[in-house]
Amino acid sequence: MSKKEKFPLYLTPEKKALLERRYPEDGSRSLTAFIENAIDFYLDYLSANNAGLFLPTSVQSYLDGRLDQLENRISSLLFKQAVELDMGLSTLVDCVQLGEEYLKQQRAESVANVKRTNGRLRLEEKVRDANGSDDEWQD
Numbered sequence: 794m795s796k797k798e799k800f801p802l803y804l805t806p807e808k809k810a811l812l813e814r815r816y817p818e819d820g821s822r823s824l825t826a827f828i829e830n831a832i833d834f835y836l837d838y839l840s841a842n843n844a845g846l847f848l849p850t851s852v853q854s855y856l857d858g859r860l861d862q863l864e865n866r867i868s869s870l871l872f873k874q875a876v877e878l879d880m881g882l883s884t885l886v887d888c889v890q891l892g893e894e895y896l897k898q899q900r901a902e903s904v905a906n907v908k909r910t911n912g913r914l915r916l917e918e919k920v921r922d923a924n925g926s927d928d929e930w931q932d
Contacts, residue, residue, distance in 0.1 A: 802828075
C-alpha cells in the first residue's frame with residue numbers, strides 16, 4: 794500500500810453527515826476509502842469522456858432498443874406526412890396556376906410564420922388572418 798498524504802477537506806456539516814451515514818453502502822471501510830473511490834470513479838469518467846461506458850450493459854441495450862423504436866416510428870410518420878403533403882401540393886398545382894414570384898414571396902412569409910409560431914400553425918389562424926377577423930375560433 795502506498796503512503797498517503799493528509800490534506801484539508803472542507804465540507805458543509807450536512808455533506809459530512811451524509812457521507813458518514815452512507816459511506817458503508819459501497820463496502821468502504823472508511824470515509825477516506827469512500828472518497829478515494831469517488832475520486833477514482835470521477836477521474837475515470839472524465840478520462841472516458843463518455844457516460845455510456847459507465848452504464849450497465851442491460852440499461853444501455855434497453856435504451857438503444859427504445860431509441861431505435863422511436864427512430865423507426867418518427868421516420869414512418871415523417872414519410873406518411875411527406876406523402877400527404879405531396880398529394881396536397883400536386884392537387885393544388887393541378888387546380889391553380891401560380892407564378893414564380895408569388896411562390897418566392899409565399900415561401901418567405903411561411904418561413905417567418907413558422908419561426909414566429911415555433912412551428913405551431915393552425916388552419917383556423919391562417920383563415921382568420923386572411924379574413925382580417927379578430928373573432929376567436931371555438932375549439
